[in-house]
Structure formats: C-alpha cells, structure tokens
Amino acid sequence: MKNKIKILIVVMLFSCLFMPYTHAQPFIDPFKNQHFYDEANKLTMTTFNRFGQMLMTNYHYDLNGNVVKQEQDWYKDTFEQGSFDQTRFTDGYYETKGKITNEPSKVINGSYSVVGESTSGQEWHEFLHTDISKIQFEPNTTYKVTFRYKVNQETGPNSSYYFLARTPDGGIGNDKGGTWWKGKVEEVGSKTLTFTTGSSAKYYLIWGIHKGGSLSIDDIQITKEIESFESGSYAVTVYTKGYYTREGKITNEPTKVIQGNYSVLGEAESTHDWFEFMHTDRNKIQFEPNTTYKVTFSYKVNQELGPNSYYYFIARTPDGSYEENDRGHTIWKGKAGETGSKTVAFTTGSSAKYYLIWGIHNGGSLSIDDIQITKEIESFESGGYVLPSYTKGHYTSRGKITNELSQVINGGHSVVGESASGQEWFEFLHTDISKIQFEPNTTYKVTFNYKGNQELGPNSYYYFIARTPDGSYKENDRGHKIWKGKAGEVGSKTITFTTGSSTNYYLIWGIHKGGELSIDDITIKFEK
Structure with missing residues (x-):
C-alpha cells in the first residue's frame, strides 16, 4: 500500500x-x-x-x-x-x-x-x-x-x-x-x-x-496532527478558554458539535463587543518570529447573526500595537446551521509571543473543531538546529545559523555556508533524514531564498542536489541545480524533482571551490 x-x-x-x-x-x-x-x-x-x-x-x-x-x-x-x-x-x-x-x-x-x-x-x-x-x-x-x-x-x-x-x-x-x-x-x-x-x-x-x-x-x-478536542478537556490540548471574562467551553451538545463527540463553543450576547472564546496557550505552543504558518479549522454557526455581528480569527502579540502587529485577521458571517472550514496563512512579526484568537463580534454562537497548525516555511528563526528539519551539512564542511545582519536574508536569522577556494565540495546544509522523509518515485517542489555574500571565483558556483546514499550519485542524484551570483545578490530558486526508488533521499545546499552563501525561507511540497 x-x-x-x-x-x-x-x-x-x-x-x-x-x-x-x-x-x-x-x-x-x-x-x-x-x-x-x-x-x-x-x-x-x-x-x-x-x-x-x-x-x-x-x-x-x-x-x-x-x-x-x-x-x-x-x-x-x-x-x-x-x-x-x-x-x-x-x-x-x-x-x-x-x-x-x-x-x-x-x-x-x-x-x-x-x-x-x-x-x-x-x-x-x-x-x-x-x-x-x-x-x-x-x-x-x-x-x-x-x-x-x-x-x-x-x-x-x-x-x-x-x-x-x-x-x-x-x-x-x-x-x-x-x-x-x-x-x-x-x-x-x-x-x-x-x-x-x-x-x-x-x-x-x-x-x-x-x-x-x-x-x-x-x-x-x-x-x-489535528486537535479535535475529543478528550473533552483543555488539559491535553494547546488551547485555553480565551479571555478570562468571556470564556468558551468544550461541549458535547449534539446540535453544537461539528464532528466526533466534542467541539469548542463560544456564545456571546449582542452587548459583547469583542468576545474571545478560544486562545492558543502561550505556555504550550509558541510561534517563531518572522515565520509563515497555516491554520486550518472547521466551524459551525449555531444562531443567526445580527446585522453588525461577525466571527473573527487573529494572530496577536502583546508586544506593540494591535494595529501594527496583528496578523491573519479574518472575519466571516454565516447562517444558522452552516458548517464550513477556514484556512488562514500569516507571517508573524518580530515578536516571539504570538497567540491565536477565535472570537465573536457583537453577539452570536460559534463552534470550532479540527484545528491544524503547520509551519509552512522554514525561516530558522529559532536560532538553532534542534527545531528545524535540517542539519549543518557534511561533518567536514558545516554551515551555521547566523544573526549577522550582512548575512541574514529575512528576519533575524539565516543559514550561512562559508568556504575557501581550496574546498571542492562544501555541503553546508542538509535536510535531516530522521525528520523529513521523501517517498520513492514521487515529485517534490523546493523553494528557497539565497544571498551571495562574496564575489565568486571563475571556477566557483553554488549548488543544490537531492541525493541518496543508496547506489551511485551519477544515477540517483535528482534536481541538480548550479548558479552564480554577484556579492550582495538576493534571489530565490524553485526546483522540482522526482525521487528514484530509494527511501533515503535528502537535500543538499553547497558551494563549489569557494564562496559564501546564505539560505532562508525553505518550503518543501509534494507535487501531485
């Protein structure tokens, strides 16, 4: 299968x-x-x-x-x-x-x-x-x-x-x-x-x-992967009842459950201007700064909305003003009994204190269920290799995560590889095979940003490869891409490749015969 x-x-x-x-x-x-x-x-x-x-x-x-x-x-x-x-x-x-x-x-x-x-x-x-x-x-x-x-x-x-x-x-x-x-x-x-x-x-x-x-x-x-609240309790979830004066609850009332046995329910009177009935718990889940996330959830409208009422979702931080720092703000209305789903993508700002809010404006009743949160782009904003699905590359030619401004492409951190002209193959960034597995004979698309930090020599270039230790490189390497660039040049690459029969493919970013390259904002997606 x-x-x-x-x-x-x-x-x-x-x-x-x-x-x-x-x-x-x-x-x-x-x-x-x-x-x-x-x-x-x-x-x-x-x-x-x-x-x-x-x-x-x-x-x-x-x-x-x-x-x-x-x-x-x-x-x-x-x-x-x-x-x-x-x-x-x-x-x-x-x-x-x-x-x-x-x-x-x-x-x-x-x-x-x-x-x-x-x-x-x-x-x-x-x-x-x-x-x-x-x-x-x-x-x-x-x-x-x-x-x-x-x-x-x-x-x-x-x-x-x-x-x-x-x-x-x-x-x-x-x-x-x-x-x-x-x-x-x-x-x-x-x-x-x-x-x-x-x-x-x-x-x-x-x-x-x-x-x-x-x-x-x-x-x-x-x-x-998906929070369905089927434990009937907030204790084993990364969510809370929302703002303390306007708490939501986990309900098993059949008419207000979207799927399974439980959903989260928020109910507000029309006199409630802003009713935040569910939050992510900042003690249990944190969002990296300057990083793109996707949130998907199911909803059910339980009562007819008034003319000035609506439901809303926001990613918010207590740092700075809401106007400048709110992300992913989404509002919607709906008829009583309506069920649907929402997918909201947002990129956090420089704060590490973002949390998610589901709310009701000026009265209504809304159920929420089946929440999935995914990090869409790896921006290395955690500042280390433990959280990302990447490693420092080959043990003889390791890269590093830097916060040096001249080497950072976006946000506060990027990966950088630096090698001398005498180093023929310098692999400074790999995917971690224990964290990302590529299916055999399957097509993927990889997108990333890069920055050339120094002038390249006449025989130097940057490269990307999908490789497996199984068999010969010549027969099994995929998606091989080489490029050059001037010092200070910032750009992006999108590479599509199809794996071979091996289950052990991993991705390599490298430098041939000297140079300095930063990498950031990597996405890897399965292509149908």
Whole structure:
C-alpha cells in the first residue's frame, strides 16, 4: 500500500494522552520540563517544549560516571533503556513476541532497536505494540507516526512487513492506517503514516511480519496532527478558554458539535463587543518570529447573526500595537446551521509571543473543531538546529545559523555556508533524514531564498542536489541545480524533482571551490 505524504514542516502538537507509570521513563508530559534518571541516579534524559515541539536531551556517560556527550533532538521512543518495561511499548502479541536487541547487525541507531523475527509458516507475527496503559489515542482524531526500520532478511514472494492502528472494539473493519511494504536485506528506511482513529478510545499501534521475515524498528515519533478536542478537556490540548471574562467551553451538545463527540463553543450576547472564546496557550505552543504558518479549522454557526455581528480569527502579540502587529485577521458571517472550514496563512512579526484568537463580534454562537497548525516555511528563526528539519551539512564542511545582519536574508536569522577556494565540495546544509522523509518515485517542489555574500571565483558556483546514499550519485542524484551570483545578490530558486526508488533521499545546499552563501525561507511540497 503506497502512502504518499505531503512533506510539511509541522508544528508538532505532541502525541496523545499519556498515563503515569513508575519505571525510568514514566509520565511524559508534553507541556512541562522533565528530568529522568537511571537506577544509579544519573540523569539520562530531559524533555521540554519549545515553539510547540516536544524535544529531548539525552546524556551519555563514561565508565567513571562523567557526562561525555549531550544530544538534543525531537522527542522520540528510542528503546535505549534496553527493556520494554522502561518504554511505552510492549513486545506484541503474546504468541509472537518481539525483543529489544543490541546485536549490532540488527540495531538501526544507538545501542538498541526492537526486532521481530518469524518463519514463513507464521501468518501474522505482531512483534511490537504501543502499551494501551501508557499511550491512549483520542477518538476521531488524526495522528502521524514516523519510524525507522531495517530489513534483516530477504522476504519471500508472499511475505511482507506491516503497520496498522487497531482497537479491540469491533472487528478489523475499524483498523486504521494499514500499510504494507517489502525490502532487501540491510535496507534501512523510514515511514511516515497518517491515520484518523474511529469512535473507540482503545486504539493501539501494531508492527508486524506476514509469512516470515526479520525486521528492526527504532526512533518512533507519534504526534497529534489535528486537535479535535475529543478528550473533552483543555488539559491535553494547546488551547485555553480565551479571555478570562468571556470564556468558551468544550461541549458535547449534539446540535453544537461539528464532528466526533466534542467541539469548542463560544456564545456571546449582542452587548459583547469583542468576545474571545478560544486562545492558543502561550505556555504550550509558541510561534517563531518572522515565520509563515497555516491554520486550518472547521466551524459551525449555531444562531443567526445580527446585522453588525461577525466571527473573527487573529494572530496577536502583546508586544506593540494591535494595529501594527496583528496578523491573519479574518472575519466571516454565516447562517444558522452552516458548517464550513477556514484556512488562514500569516507571517508573524518580530515578536516571539504570538497567540491565536477565535472570537465573536457583537453577539452570536460559534463552534470550532479540527484545528491544524503547520509551519509552512522554514525561516530558522529559532536560532538553532534542534527545531528545524535540517542539519549543518557534511561533518567536514558545516554551515551555521547566523544573526549577522550582512548575512541574514529575512528576519533575524539565516543559514550561512562559508568556504575557501581550496574546498571542492562544501555541503553546508542538509535536510535531516530522521525528520523529513521523501517517498520513492514521487515529485517534490523546493523553494528557497539565497544571498551571495562574496564575489565568486571563475571556477566557483553554488549548488543544490537531492541525493541518496543508496547506489551511485551519477544515477540517483535528482534536481541538480548550479548558479552564480554577484556579492550582495538576493534571489530565490524553485526546483522540482522526482525521487528514484530509494527511501533515503535528502537535500543538499553547497558551494563549489569557494564562496559564501546564505539560505532562508525553505518550503518543501509534494507535487501531485
């Protein structure tokens, strides 16, 4: 089953509702800074939230107990504890259990991965499940699951690997996100799958093998893509009741619910000039400065509006005047019973304190549901590489995120690569293959801004490539683009390319034989 995913740099509203448990990795609260320790009371991991993204720092020690390495990344389940008891997963169906292995040939990343191994006589081998006591998926809610895999043995003609979301309520007709794939021995790849749960609150995830094979799984990330308020509470969302004197509420009143069992409801009298009934919570989600976002939501009009009434949406910051700094201001009217959806794109200003507002002007009743917030353009305004889906490039020729005014294209930060004429190939910016996955044989469009910061030599140029480590560069490179430019020249490039059969493509920005180049405002979109 082929699942072509549109690549967006998503504001990750972390996963689902997590229940406490008492091992080394207990209750993961997506909205709080947390510290986790091993049995020797050494700090192993901290988790924290920044600009709406759940992050983690992992600590590594030498034999004397000294910290030798700290690594920051998006939060994911890595199985580095070496035991299922200390994870949010189980070893699958009791008759077909998987295991956490440190066998080097079967480990994808770090010291441990999960492995499932079955013979051709085993029709369904479920070797990895999410633990329903530790991760619950809300009903009628859309999630995205990303994971890495490694094929350890050739699959037979009737064999395959599979993933699905299942509930014990009802039959297999309630399964969601079912995906099947094959692979060659030692193939390492990644999958990104999106699914929407049904009405059950008992969904869990399954990784399995059909009719024989050996598969490793690692680096699992589960995110809630659309907020549907199906928990019935604001606690596990990034939203609040709005302005304290004009609060909205989460309702299950059937006539005021748009989809599923719950929606947010705002109701105001005509005497209320500005009734802000829902806000994003600035303690849980922050918007980067000078960055473009897209917000999509469903609405339902519950009563006829007066002649001077309307509904509105705004992105606002307490810094400076509303007139100068409000973004994405959208107003609309509607008849009683009308349902619809809105998509609003806006670019924040220089403030890091923006929040979203849904409101009613001069009276009305409005329901809101199914909110999705995506970062449309990567502008590097967080000032570091942890949040973006990009890396510093090749380890011998790294770029950096700069705030030096002469090197910044737009906003407060850009990526810059600087190389001497003696460096033949200087790869200063890559997409991070663990954060952005490109589907095989699929067409993408990449747009970015650039600035040439110094005069190029006669044999120098800038370049862009989509590349995979699988096979030869000559046969598999895609979208190769070279260009020159004068010092101070600012421009943009749009490049369309189609991947080959590999699942491991990544993007490269580089400099050939010396030069200095800034890159900013990158968008990557799936082309139908």
